[in-house]
Every structure is written in structure tokens, then in C-alpha cells.
Amino acid sequence: MLRYLGARLGQALLILVGISMITFALIYLLPGDPVRQIAGRSATPETVESIRRQLGLDLPLWQQYLRYVGGLVQGDLGRSYQQKTEVATLIASRLPATLLLLAGAITVELLIGLSAGILAAARRGSALDRAVMVASFTAVSAPQFVVGILLLYVFAVQLGWFPIGGYGSFAHLVLPALTLGLLGGGWYARVTRSSMIDVLRQDYIVTARAKGAGRARVLLVHALRNAALPVIAMIGLDIGLFMSGAVVVESVFGWPGIGQLAWQAIQRIDTPIIVGVTLVAAVAIILGNLLADLVAPWVDPRIRLRR
């Protein structure tokens, strides 16, 4: 178990170093000289040079990289060109909205995906199974803005059950979370179904039935735990995905998450924010996967106890 944890953590650390290198390179590859931007058009070559020295941009590349990583470790992601604010502060201010949407979306995905997937697998080949397959296929191929606008129109504009957009209460969360959850739930349903079908063929399922376990117990206790690993891996992926912002859904519902921040920064070519969000997204993807890896041995003891 310790070796398993060590290996996972080591991997995560290695990937983090790789990411820091890529984002560092990104700053250099993106168009625009930061010194010129700060100094302005009319600055003399001497001023430009002094600012360059001040920022340490005259140092050899490896030293600049070390300074950059040193800053990252302390939570320094640089300053926005446009807003002159710390990038870290900007991202932190968007974090609550992003985390809320993430939690809401994954909850909806699990509710829809697990129940549809389990039912479809339990009645494999039935009309219900076919309906789930068609619905999940439709869901995974539907564009987010179409579903988002549709939900908005029906439930906010026509029925008036939920606010049209914005952020601040549970009612605000429902439609955006539902949009992401419905679409993502299609994947969950498919993965759950195929994983469950595989497990339901196993000998120990017959044993459970021969013991007198009822249908629900066989499905939810004996089968689900064995079928859960792929679903847990998907949750890990989704955490990373949603942390980098759900750009389309955030735009449709005016949700002040990281996706909006990134989208605005891209439009204004505000490099520090773009790089900062990229970094946060990359870290979130690593953490999401790490989390899934940590939960996996708890669900399947074979991983925990394997030497």
C-alpha cells in the first residue's frame, strides 16, 4: 500500500515539474514582450533595460526558470497585464463558483449515470436498456450551449422556476449543474452499464444469489462495488476538467467561474492569467487523478494488498 501511494505521489510530482516547464516555455512563446507592455511605447532603451533587469529577465534561462518555480511554490503566479492584480488573487476569487459548479455537475452526473447504467445493465437487451443507450448517446453528442439554452428557455424563461443567470443561491446552481450533469451523465451511464454487465457475468454473482440475496442487494452491494473502479476514474478526470472551467456553460448562465476568467483573458491576450489558469487546470487534473487513485484501493482491496 505504501509503495502504491509512493508511486502515485512520485508520478504526480514528476508531471508537475513537466507542467511548470511547459507553462514557463509558454510565457516565452506567446507573442508580446512583457517589458515593452509595462514600460509603454515611449520608454527610452535605458528604462526598458532597467525594467528588464528589475524583473530578472536578463538572467540566463535556467535561473529565470528557478525563480519562476520559486514563485509558483509560494503561490505567486504573476500579475495580470490588464488589471494589475495578482493572478493568484483573481483565480482565488473565482474558485468558490467553480468548485460549486463542479460539485453540482458531478452530483448530477452520478445520480443520472449510475442509476441509468445500473438499470440498463440489470435489464440488458430490454426496451429500457435501448432507451438508456439512445439517451446517453444523444447526451454525449449534444452541444453544451444548445442544452444550456434549451433548459434556460424552458425552466427560467417560460416556467420561471429558476433565475435566468448569475450566481449566489442554490437556485442559480440548478440549471448550469444540470446542463453539465446531463451531458456528462451520458458517459457515466455508458461506463457504468458496460462495467456492470461485465461484473454481473461473474461467478460470485451466482454465489450471492444462491445465498438468497435479493435482486437489489446483488446489484447494489455485490456488483456495484466491483464495477465502481472505472466510474471513480471518471470522477477523477471530471474534477480536473471542471476545475479548468466550463467555459460554454459559464457563458450561457453568466456563471463567474475560472472558465469566464480564462475566456476574457484570452480575448485580451493577458498572458499571465492564461498561463495561471493553465497551471491551475493542470494541477487540478493531476489532483483529480490522484484522488481517484487514492480512493480505488479502498473500494477494491486487491489494489491495496497487492505487493
Next chain:
Amino acid sequence: MPLLEIDGLTLAFRGAEGELPVVEGLSLSLEAGQVLGLVGESGCGKSVTARSIMRLLDSPPAVYRDGAIRFEGRDLLRLDETAMRALRGGRIGMIFQEPMTSLNPTFTVGFQIDEALRLHTDLSRPARRARARELLARTGVGAPDRRLAQYPFELSGGLRQRVMIAMAIACDPRLLIADEPTTALDVTVQAQILELLLELRARTGMALLLITHDLGVVAETCDEVAVMYAGTIVEQAPAERLFAAPRHPYTAALLASIPQLRPGVRRLPSIPGTVPAPGLRPPGCAFVDRCTRRLERCTSDRPALRVEAEHGVACWNPVP
């Protein structure tokens, strides 16, 4: 009244190309406390018959066409799912061929034994725990407390089969169905498991339906033997009598094909031909193509099982 009586069971699997008859007019009976061996080659329908008693076959594809399975006087084919569930793991226990895959890999041994007790008794948690410990001790598992906390993949094949048995007998069943319980085990472990089953039978008076393709296992353990061929019973008799004087040509050929260590014998004797697959069985006796005592009517008329002095045989021209 026999404990278990199967009467003319006929069952088919529904597939894309229509129904495939798997079990055809199978009859057998088992008295309380008796050990009955159900013998036959792979694919003859032994396991399907065993699972039918427990009603573990999904329907569809399985379709019960005819017959009855009476257990303690009740026809199991007419019971609803709730009544069946109470019997499974309660009055009837079952163990399987593959102890490696028959236990759930993600739950501890303790959880899996406890579940059998929780489903069928009102025992308190500590009482169930004590009972689980006692069951492991009774099935010859040392260090029960440690075993209860372990997962199946941490145990050897023999230990897993003992755990399976402990689980199956948790609620004192009157009938234990053992479907090839020793096939996947080493020979020495095989003997231990068979011994354990007989010991449990002697102690609790439960009947044992032992399904196997191994005549050696049958000879060592069974009071009564039923020989199955192509979906039906061709001969049933007390074990000693069957081994001494088999009447069906198939049984006789089967006994003759047991390998024996004798100088000069270079080839293993075997029955020429193969078992006809379900759907390709002839209208008459299914053994007709491989039979040395074949008569003309064997091709067209199927012989029924006729019992004379506790010895049943389904053949038009039995060995005298």
C-alpha cells in the same frame, strides 16, 4: 416422501435460432440425509439441472417446458421469487466449482459469511460473529478470527472452498448442492474437501447432491448414483450396485474407460464418438450412435427410465 424429487424436468434455452432443448424429461430423487452423485460428461446438463433446483437460471433465456422439482413436497418451479429467496441459502445451500471466482473479491470472508446469516436469521451481530467463527472451525479453517478479516484472494484454493462450504451450511440446509466442488482443486485437497462434506452430512443429516464428472469421486462418497447423458438420466441405482453391475451401455462404457495402472495397457480406453449437442439429439435414444447394443427401435423410440428393484435404467436393451 423423498426430500428432493425431480419429475420429468424439460428445459430449453431460447436463442436466436429458436429453442435449444438442454434437459429432456429428467427424473431423479434424493432421500433425506442421502448422498446422490449426479455424473455425466461436460455439457450433458448437470450444472443446468443443479441451477434449476435453485432457480438460478435467468428466464429467458431458460424456459421450463415441463416437469416439476419437488423439495419437501413443494414444487419449486411454482414458487414465487420471495419464497425461492428464502430457500436459497436457507433450506438449500450450494457450492460451486471455482472457489477462486465464486467468492466476491471486494468483501472480506467475514462479511460474506455474515451476509448468509443476516439474510436468513434474526441473530444479533455478536451472535452472527460467533456463529461465523464456529462455521469456519467446523469446516476446518484454522485461526478463524484472522480468516474472517481476510479477503478471498489472500486464501488458497482449498481454504476458499472451505469458506464457500461454511457460507453454504451457515443456516443448516437440508440439502447441499455441490457442483463439481473439487474439480479445480489439487488431488490431496480434493480428498480433504470430500471428507469434510461427508463429515458434515453425518453430523447434520443434510442430503448432498454431488455433481461431478469424476467417477472416482462418486465411488468414494455416494450412496446413490444417477448417470446423466445428453440432458436426461439414463441410469440411477445405489452406488455399489451400479459399479458392480451397470445396466445402461453408456454407464458400462464409462466404467470401462476409467484408466487403470496395469502393465501392458498402452492406450486409454474411451467411448468412440461424441455426445450429440443440444438440438442435434436423435429422436430415439441419444446414445444410439455410440452404442454397441443398439437395436432397431433405439433410433426411433426414446426409452423411458424404468425402475426395477431400486435400479432404474432407460434402455431398450440393457446389459443383463
